[in-house]
Amino acid sequence: MKITMAHGSGGKATAELISEIFEKTFDDPVLSQMGDSAVVPGAAKIAVTTDSFVVSPLFFPGGDIGRLCVCGTVNDLLMSGAEPRYLTCGFILEEGAETGDLRKIAASMAATAGEAGVRIVAGDTKVVEGSGGLYINTAGVGFLRGGTQIGPDRCREGDAILLSGNLGDHHAAILSRRMGIENTIRSDCAPLTEMVGGLLRGGVEVHAMRDVTRGGLGTVLNEFAEASGCRMELDEGKIPVSAQVKGFCGILGLDPLYMGNEGKMIAVVAPQDAPGALALMRKSRYGENASVIGRVGPRGERLVLLKTTVGGTRVVGPLYGEGLPRIC
Numbered sequence: 001m002k003i004t005m006a007h008g009s010g011g012k013a014t015a016e017l018i019s020e021i022f023e024k025t026f027d028d029p030v031l032s033q034m035g036d037s038a039v040v041p042g043a044a045k046i047a048v049t050t051d052s053f054v055v056s057p058l059f060f061p062g063g064d065i066g067r068l069c070v071c072g073t074v075n076d077l078l079m080s081g082a083e084p085r086y087l088t089c090g091f092i093l094e095e096g097a098e099t100g101d102l103r104k105i106a107a108s109m110a111a112t113a114g115e116a117g118v119r120i121v122a123g124d125t126k127v128v129e130g131s132g133g134l135y136i137n138t139a140g141v142g143f144l145r146g147g148t149q150i151g152p153d154r155c156r157e158g159d160a161i162l163l164s165g166n167l168g169d170h171h172a173a174i175l176s177r178r179m180g181i182e183n184t185i186r187s188d189c190a191p192l193t194e195m196v197g198g199l200l201r202g203g204v205e206v207h208a209m210r211d212v213t214r215g216g217l218g219t220v221l222n223e224f225a226e227a228s229g230c231r232m233e234l235d236e237g238k239i240p241v242s243a244q245v246k247g248f249c250g251i252l253g254l255d256p257l258y259m260g261n262e263g264k265m266i267a268v269v270a271p272q273d274a275p276g277a278l279a280l281m282r283k284s285r286y287g288e289n290a291s292v293i294g295r296v297g298p299r300g301e302r303l304v305l306l307k308t309t310v311g312g313t314r315v316v317g318p319l320y321g322e323g324l325p326r327i328c
Helices: 012-026 065-078 099-116 169-179 194-201 216-228 243-252 273-281
Strands: 048-054 081-094 120-129 136-145 160-163 206-211 230-235 264-269 290-297 304-307 313-316
Touching: 012 120, 048 065, 065 081, 065 099, 065 136, 065 194, 065 206, 065 273, 099 136, 099 169, 099 206, 120 216, 136 160, 194 206, 194 264, 194 273, 206 216, 216 230, 216 264, 216 304, 264 273, 273 290
Parallel strands: 081 120, 230 304
Antiparallel strands: 048 136, 081 136, 160 264, 160 290, 206 264, 230 290, 304 313
């Protein structure tokens, strides 16, 4: 069945769409109350985030827009040191969208939410004229432990910079699908709940974290340099990139430092905790290729320097111009 404008009318067709797809699939008692807002247990200090997802195509190797929207929102909460608990989701459906696709996307969201340990407790659906597209907006709420203070302004000279795994997989998977390039590259789309929880519970002195999404590693570390006033120093030889993505980049002239990811993070930790943090990352799900890729340099130079594999040094600026559109 295709979505029609009647599904956005607020009448019987809307109610049936919500009941048959979203309520049944997400299966949460608070959501099933169908109130104007969700009333849930709270905490004294919370983290709140919101994001919108417009990825094209909707389904791609390693994931789909449903998995992506949960991972993206959960990971944003995790990077502040919060424990993600609740999500809301708003669907913008274009007339002509297939309800079969919507069921698959909702099922993917439910499965990913279960993996990440969050509940989808509220939502909304709107239908607009169009040609069968689908977009999702999410909001997320997480709870912070007392005394948690994590942010890029807390980076200090000597801190270690860790990356949780290979760069560029999501970017390459999306672009390959759009261009019809045959390969086995899969998106890294993943919730990092286990990894971040391991770091925070493992006694690691974490100063900053960030998921490496649009703009890539180069852009994120420039933001860290600006916020902390410190130079970021990277070792190119220690930055993990798979052989397939390296080959893909070589063909198309792409730089993995600026490619988007959806299941990778950087953590800046106190130097004495770097070995323990690396071990915790590597034994976590999705962290087997984690690496210590550099250190925080002295204050005063708000830039990122890369020691290249041929022995030179170059400045890594933020992404300029347009990256790959509709990557998330």
